[in-house]
Amino acid sequence: MVCVCNAIRECDVRGAARNGAATPCKAYRALGRQPRCGQCAPFARAIIDDERAAMSSVLCQDAA
Numbered sequence: 086m087v088c089v090c091n092a093i094r095e096c097d098v099r100g101a102a103r104n105g106a107a108t109p110c111k112a113y114r115a116l117g118r119q120p121r122c123g124q125c126a127p128f129a130r131a132i133i134d135d136e137r138a139a140m141s142s143v144l145c146q147d148a149a
């Protein structure tokens with residue numbers, strides 16, 4: 086569980102990141118939730134950064 090307040094799982098955050106959410110706030114909105122206590126923000130951000138980095142490396146491989 087990434088966000089206890091909103092019951093958001095890691096796979097939910099990764100899915101939102103793949104759909105274009107660049108920040109935890111945008112990812113939570115895309116999932117129909119809102120950030121509350123904020124304790125999850127660093128973890129959610131790390132997951133989003135990781136997912137976006139993985140996406141861009143795939144895109145670069147496709148372009149090569």
Ligand code: FES
Pocket residue numbers: 087088089090091119120121122123124125126
């Ligand atoms: S744990 Fe995510 S807002 Fe509280």
